[in-house]
Amino acid sequence: MMWASADLTSFFHGLGWQMQVCSQGTVVTKRGKSESREQQILFRPGSSREGAVEPHLFLELYTGEGSEELYAQPDVTQVPANQQIRFCQVGDCSAAIEPLKKFLTNYLGGAIDGQDEHGIMRLVVDVFLSRGAHDNNLGCWTMRVCDFMVDRLGWSFVVCNVCNLGEAGRCREQQLVFRYDGPLRHLPVVRNLNHVLDEAAFHGLSLPPYWLNEDVLAHRKNRSIEVCSQDEVANLQEIFDETFKRILTRDRVYEYQARTNEEMPYRLEVVHAFRSENAELFLKFAERREEYKGGWPLKAKSHGAGSMINERLLEGESYLAHGTNPSSAMAILKGGFKLDHAGSATGTMFGNGVYMAECVSKSDEYARDDNGGT
Incomplete structure (x- = not known):
């Protein structure tokens, strides 16, 4: 789903249509599968130059699967298994990829687990915690990623949406989309000279x-x-x-x-x-x-x-x-x-x-x- 959404975004941007909204959810199919994904993307014409694909980054934060026994105890904190962060790029994101990987490995303690045939990079993490059936710290780490992408790298935040997977939606999958709209505006800095004063x-x-x-x-x-x-x-x-x-x-x-x-x-x-x-x-x-x-x-x-x-x-x-x-x-x-x-x-x-x-x-x-x- 991530690769398909990124590929579709690249296609429309090549035609001069810019992504405005991206929303995903889970649907129940005729076969009874409740974790099939559905993605809705809204594009607007004339917002980007035709033939130019603006750089986009799709990030996915997955909190993992925990123990049902521990989910039933509201005061117990657990570290769910199979936690991961994945991301893929649209257009030329080379200037942001290495700083992002460094941030995810140094600050979130992630370990790079390779890249698939669609170019999706996967990192294994253990930062997501859950307490009881519904409390978790996904929002905390979502904000840290947003802070880094927007304030440190200067990218624009496009959208954030979540899928609630598993029994009672206890396994959360957060999708974030960022777009590069130009260099970060620099503020004037303090003069750093040890000159003779007036x-x-x-x-x-x-x-x-x-x-x-x-x-x-x-x-x-x-x-x-x-x-x-x-x-x-x-x-x-x-x-x-x-x-x-x-x-x-x-x-x-x-x-x-x-x-x-x-x-x-x-x-x-x-x-x-x-x-x-x-x-x-x-x-x-x-x-x-x-x-x-x-x-x-x-x-x-x-x-x-x-x-x-x-x-x-x-x-x-x-x-x-x-x-x-x-x-x-x-x-x-x-x-x-x-x-x-x-x-x-x-x-x-x-x-x-x-x-x-x-x-x-x-x-x-x-x-x-x-x-x-x-």
């Missing part, structure tokens, strides 16, 4: 009194990365302990993978800490802070500990956490956040931006090493 621009602005680098303080250079003192590290540890919540959310990848023995940690330990003393970024921050007119009287959880470093903050300021890999963390220290790099590992929920959390346990879900491990 001292006049800093007239009347005092740099933070706890900054240490004399060249930065004298406006002879833009930035420096300084090692935090032991007192600062101890205060950061207090904030980590205060804001760590041992609560699972959908982004803690290893808790969903049955093949791993990873467990959510009980505590995060601050081993080293660095401070970015960046005069140009501080100037931009100060200019934006001047526009701050006050807001809702909210207090971040990070204010509950680390009194020494919290006393440095002004009204409306808080310490927040951002999880990433070591090389990206050092790049942020040097030049600030680059918004067009947002979601490089896992995609984004609300588009490009700076994603922060008041609880370090949430940011830890996005922390990776440079080889894609923990």
Whole structure:
């Protein structure tokens, strides 16, 4: 069915007709088979150039088959057997295939199981869980795939539909269709130069009194990365302990993978800490802070500990956490956040931006090493 739908999409796009809606379901045949598939596809003329086949990706997420005995127990979670993710391409999708395969293998723990005669790639996974007869985490992983395809790769989301297979529809098969409509719009990035600053621009602005680098303080250079003192590290540890919540959310990848023995940690330990003393970024921050007119009287959880470093903050300021890999963390220290790099590992929920959390346990879900491990 996937191959036939993809082939039909390619045919109509060659005629200048673009897919608008794609819906699948199960039907009962005269022979009594209740899992025969039915696919409906709506095409609209004049939406694409005749003779050009726009790149499409069809993805299929299958949750597998579980034990009827465990389905009958509403409080028991099981890992169904025969889970898989399949995808096939329409047109030239070469720029997206390798990043997608890397995402599915590194983030979802998939293992490539070959490609059939129709070009459909299959990956074996164990990320789908079910509890009782009807609860599962298919929606969680559907959103992660959508985030990656739309926000990371810049593809357009076309449609999502599901087939409920097996006894009482307990085996779910989710179909996703994405289309490439052109390159992702790039947002302006922070300038990453350590040039000599225009001292006049800093007239009347005092740099933070706890900054240490004399060249930065004298406006002879833009930035420096300084090692935090032991007192600062101890205060950061207090904030980590205060804001760590041992609560699972959908982004803690290893808790969903049955093949791993990873467990959510009980505590995060601050081993080293660095401070970015960046005069140009501080100037931009100060200019934006001047526009701050006050807001809702909210207090971040990070204010509950680390009194020494919290006393440095002004009204409306808080310490927040951002999880990433070591090389990206050092790049942020040097030049600030680059918004067009947002979601490089896992995609984004609300588009490009700076994603922060008041609880370090949430940011830890996005922390990776440079080889894609923990």
